[in-house]
Amino acid sequence: MLKKILLVACGLVVLAATVIAVKIGPSNIIGMIRYDQRREGDLKVGDVAPAAMLVSLDGRSRVPLLKTNTGRPQILVFGSFT
Numbered sequence: 789m790l791k792k793i794l795l796v797a798c799g800l801v802v803l804a805a806t807v808i809a810v811k812i813g814p815s816n817i818i819g820m821i822r823y824d825q826r827r828e829g830d831l832k833v834g835d836v837a838p839a840a841m842l843v844s845l846d847g848r849s850r851v852p853l854l855k856t857n858t859g860r861p862q863i864l865v866f867g868s869f870t
Contacts, residue, residue, distance in 0.1 A: 840853040856862065
């Protein structure tokens with residue numbers, strides 16, 4: 789009787805895993821495993837910002853972020869306004 793209960797429980801677990809895998813999609817599961825390798829960053833409070841390049845308004849030339857320093861706080865907005 790115990791073997792039947794364990795067999796049914798294992799079957800339900802496999803069925804649930806299959807349903808989740810089908811719903812999420814195998815490529816998404818592989819992507820989560822492959823790309824979700826976060827680590828603690830190296831920057832600490834008070835560190836100088838890393839060098840970054842910004843694309844100018846004409847879209848052709850690049851401008852270093854440090855070169856745009858005007859002595860005032862800078863705000864970078866990442867998003868879409870469409």
